[in-house]
Amino acid sequence: MLENPVTGPAWDLSSEYESVSSSALRADLDSLSIFLDEAETHNRHFTANRDLESAQALTKLREQASTLLSNVGTYAHCLLSVDSQLEDAQKLNGELQSFHKRFGDVFEPLSQFVDDADDTTIAEYLSDPAIEPNAFLVLRSRERAHENLTLAEESLVNGLSQDGIHAWGKLYDQLAGSLTCCVSVGNEEQEMGIAQASALMSSADDHQRKAAWAAINEAWSAHDESTSASLNAISGWRLEMAKQRSRTQDIHFLDAPTHMNRISRSTLDTLLDVAAQAKPLAQKAARLQARAYGKSGFGPWDLRAPAPNLAASGRIAGDTHSAGVSFADSLNLIADAYGQVDGSMADFVRMMAENKWIEGTTGPRKSPGAYCTGFAKSKTPRVYMTYTGGQSDTITLAHELGHAYHSWVMRDLPDSQKSYGMSLAETASTFGETLVRDALLDQAQADQERLNIMWEEMSAFTAFLLNIPARFEFERNLYKARAERPLRPQELKDMMSAAWQTWYGDALSEPDPMFWASKLHFYISGISFYNFPYLFGYLFSLGVYARRESAGDQFFPQYVDLLRDTGRMTAEDIAKKHLDADLTDQTFWLATIATLEHRVSAFEGLLDELGV
Numbered sequence: 001m002l003e004n005p006v007t008g009p010a011w012d013l014s015s016e017y018e019s020v021s022s023s024a025l026r027a028d029l030d031s032l033s034i035f036l037d038e039a040e041t042h043n044r045h046f047t048a049n050r051d052l053e054s055a056q057a058l059t060k061l062r063e064q065a066s067t068l069l070s071n072v073g074t075y076a077h078c079l080l081s082v083d084s085q086l087e088d089a090q091k092l093n094g095e096l097q098s099f100h101k102r103f104g105d106v107f108e109p110l111s112q113f114v115d116d117a118d119d120t121t122i123a124e125y126l127s128d129p130a131i132e133p134n135a136f137l138v139l140r141s142r143e144r145a146h147e148n149l150t151l152a153e154e155s156l157v158n159g160l161s162q163d164g165i166h167a168w169g170k171l172y173d174q175l176a177g178s179l180t181c182c183v184s185v186g187n188e189e190q191e192m193g194i195a196q197a198s199a200l201m202s203s204a205d206d207h208q209r210k211a212a213w214a215a216i217n218e219a220w221s222a223h224d225e226s227t228s229a230s231l232n233a234i235s236g237w238r239l240e241m242a243k244q245r246s247r248t249q250d251i252h253f254l255d256a257p258t259h260m261n262r263i264s265r266s267t268l269d270t271l272l273d274v275a276a277q278a279k280p281l282a283q284k285a286a287r288l289q290a291r292a293y294g295k296s297g298f299g300p301w302d303l304r305a306p307a308p309n310l311a312a313s314g315r316i317a318g319d320t321h322s323a324g325v326s327f328a329d330s331l332n333l334i335a336d337a338y339g340q341v342d343g344s345m346a347d348f349v350r351m352m353a354e355n356k357w358i359e360g361t362t363g364p365r366k367s368p369g370a371y372c373t374g375f376a377k378s379k380t381p382r383v384y385m386t387y388t389g390g391q392s393d394t395i396t397l398a399h400e401l402g403h404a405y406h407s408w409v410m411r412d413l414p415d416s417q418k419s420y421g422m423s424l425a426e427t428a429s430t431f432g433e434t435l436v437r438d439a440l441l442d443q444a445q446a447d448q449e450r451l452n453i454m455w456e457e458m459s460a461f462t463a464f465l466l467n468i469p470a471r472f473e474f475e476r477n478l479y480k481a482r483a484e485r486p487l488r489p490q491e492l493k494d495m496m497s498a499a500w501q502t503w504y505g506d507a508l509s510e511p512d513p514m515f516w517a518s519k520l521h522f523y524i525s526g527i528s529f530y531n532f533p534y535l536f537g538y539l540f541s542l543g544v545y546a547r548r549e550s551a552g553d554q555f556f557p558q559y560v561d562l563l564r565d566t567g568r569m570t571a572e573d574i575a576k577k578h579l580d581a582d583l584t585d586q587t588f589w590l591a592t593i594a595t596l597e598h599r600v601s602a603f604e605g606l607l608d609e610l611g612v
C-alpha cells in the first residue's frame, strides 16, 4: 500500500528574480558588463603603470562585479538543482561561463599586482579604508605568490579551464542529474533518478537499501569509462597545473586544499594521526550498529540505514509507529534545539521557513544531496535538500541551517571577510547537528527514541572518522598514481576498495568499489579534497560544543565572535584566540575524541539494556 509520502516545502526564489528572462536579471547582467568594461578601461593604464589609484579602483569594481556574478550564478544553480533539465537556466549558465572567463581575465592584473608588489606598496594600497578589510585575503594570497604564472599564461589557463577541467565537472553533474536506474520497490520495478534511488538507501528495509545501492552502482558502472575519463582529466589537470606552478618552489597537490581551508599541512597531518588513533573506537561503533540489526557486519548499503525499528519487530516494547516526521515538526524540533543556546537562534530557524528560504520537495529531476547557498545582493541564505521525513533528513536540515546561521551572523561584515575555508565552514553545521541530537536525547521517553538518536550519533561518528578518511586516502592515492598515468576503471575500483578496507577493516562485510563514481564530491572542478574539511569541522565543532558547559552564559556571544572571525583568520589563529588551543598538537583533538568515547559506551550500554 502506498502512503501519502512526506515531503518538504518548495523554496521561493522570486524575491531575487521572477524568472531567467526577467528584466531585473537582465539589468544585473548589463551592470556586470558595464563594471567589466570599466575595469578594462582601467587596465589599459594599469598594466603599464601598476599605479595605486587604478589598483584601488579595480578592487572596488571587482567587488561590485563579483556580487552580481555570484547573485545570478546562485540563481541559475538553485533552479538547476530542482530541475537539471531546465533549458533556459542551462542557457543562462552557459552565458555566465563567458562572464566568469572575462571576470577572471579582467582582474588577473590586479591579482598579480597584489601578489607581486613590495610590502610598502601593499601597505599603502591597504590604507584606503574601503580596501583595508581585504588585508587578510591579500596577505594570504601573497603567501602563494610564488605559484603565479605570467599574466598571459594565467589568462590562457583561465580560458582553457572552462572547456577543460570545469567541463569535465559539468559532464559529471549532467550525467548525475539525468541518469536513471531501475529499483524494485515492493513487487514492482521502478525507474527513477539517482537522487530518488539514493534516498531509498535511508530506507528501514534491508532489501530496499541493498536493491537501491546495487541499482545505483549498476547505473554508474554503465558509465564507468566516461566517469573515469572525467576523474582522470580533473586530477590530471590539477597535477599538470601544480607542475607548471612549481617554477621557483615545488608545489604539492595538498598545498592548494590546505591553503584554501586555511589550515597548515601540519594541522592536517595531526588530524589524520588522531583519526587513525580513533579508528578502533569508530569501527566498534560500526559493529555495534550492525549488532543492533542482528547482523555480524554492515554492508556499504547500510551506512545510511535508520535505526532498526525494534519496537515494530517486537524485539522491545513500545510504540510501533514509524511514519515519517512532517517537515513542520522537524523544523520546530530544530528551532527548539537551536533555541537552547540562544532564543535568537530559534527565531532564525523559524524565519528561514517563513521566508520560504528552504527547498525540501521531492522530484525526479532534482539533484541529489543538500547544500546551503546565499544571494550576495540581498545577503540572504537558502537551504536545499530533499525532505522525505526520515530522521536523517531532520539532521541534514539541522546541518544546513547551521551553515545558513553562520552566514547570517556574518551578513553585516565586508564582503572580503565573509568567505571562510571549508574546514571552518563545517563548524556551525556540525554544531547544529549535535545540538539537535542532544536535545532529542534529552526529551526522549521511549527506548526506541533513544536508540534512534544515539543511532544518528553513531552514524555521524563513523561517517566522519571512517568514511571521510577513506575518501581522503583514495583521493591522495589517486593523485599519486595519476602522476604516472591515467587510471582504468578497474584500478579505481581496486583503489577505492583498498581505502575502505584500511579504514573500515572487518567492520564492513564488503567495500564499495564504485564509490569513486557515485560520490559527486570527487568531481567538483573548483575544489579538490572535498573530504578532510568535514573531519576537521566535525571534531573542531565538537571541541567548540564542549565549551558550552564550561563557558555558561558567556558561550553564545563567544560562539558568534568565533563564527564572525572565520572569514578573517586562519583556523589555527581562531583556535588560539577563542579556544586557547593548538591545532598542530594532538591534545585538543584527543580531548574531543574522549567525549566520543562516552557516546559510544552509552550506545553499547543501551543495546545491552535492550538485550539486542
Ligand SMILES: [Zn+2]
Binding pocket: 399, 403, 425, 426, 429
Ligand atoms: Zn556542510
